[in-house]
Amino acid sequence: MLKQIRRHGRSALLAGLLGLAAVPVAGCGGDGSEQTPTAGVEAPPEVVTTTAEAEQPPAPSAAAAPDPCALVSKREAEQLAGTPLDDANPVRETCTYTGPVTGPTAQVEVFVGDGAKKFLDIERDLGHELRPLPGVGDEAYATHEAVFVHQAGRWASVRLVRLNDPEENQAPLERVARTVAGRL
Known part of the structure; x- marks a missing residue:
């Protein structure tokens, strides 16, 4: 895989990581049951936006370069x-x-x-x-x-x-x- 990364750059790395994510993770115990890759990982907190905040356009950056x-x-x-x-x-x-x-x-x-x-x-x-x-x-x-x-x-x-x-x-x-x- 390292040769692929060198040869094909980031796209090969991303494809390889996505391929690994698709492989089910088997437990080491004796029952052969599968564990999900997200077991024990908490979901990110939900972001709540008020109506007034949602209607405001983003403030332009003071350092934004002109066209x-x-x-x-x-x-x-x-x-x-x-x-x-x-x-x-x-x-x-x-x-x-x-x-x-x-x-x-x-x-x-x-x-x-x-x-x-x-x-x-x-x-x-x-x-x-x-x-x-x-x-x-x-x-x-x-x-x-x-x-x-x-x-x-x-x-x-x-x-x-x-x-x-x-x-x-x-x-x-x-x-x-x-x-x-x-x-x-």
């Missing part, structure tokens, strides 16, 4: 890239707009939360030049290909991939940084 695709719209991503882009591809705390396969090469990536902060940390670790962007959010930086914005305890970053002179991207990246800061 990255709402931070930079498709139209704004196209303005940044200078070309038409495909529809957004949201995955967890990211949103990616890619150029069509017919070209030109372009991509805009938006990160929110821990991923955005990690991206900034990696840029620092690699020794890439980070220019401060005064007046943008609580804290903001720009590289030749990305901007990083910290506002109200949240980080966001926008990365632009194009095959052009990176200096051409500086002003558009700074504009999108201001937009993102206003939406955080």
Whole structure:
């Protein structure tokens, strides 16, 4: 079974455990009677909810990250890239707009939360030049290909991939940084 777990991962482990749960447990005594796997185990207490509690929507988490695709719209991503882009591809705390396969090469990536902060940390670790962007959010930086914005305890970053002179991207990246800061 250990080889199966290594080969097939968690699904094999889960299947194996479910298979074991289906095997009846025989007692060690002499009468051969079967015992149920739940013998001696108490059921969890029942949760009782009042009508007023049931009608209340769950309170949003103060740390809930905003939708990255709402931070930079498709139209704004196209303005940044200078070309038409495909529809957004949201995955967890990211949103990616890619150029069509017919070209030109372009991509805009938006990160929110821990991923955005990690991206900034990696840029620092690699020794890439980070220019401060005064007046943008609580804290903001720009590289030749990305901007990083910290506002109200949240980080966001926008990365632009194009095959052009990176200096051409500086002003558009700074504009999108201001937009993102206003939406955080």
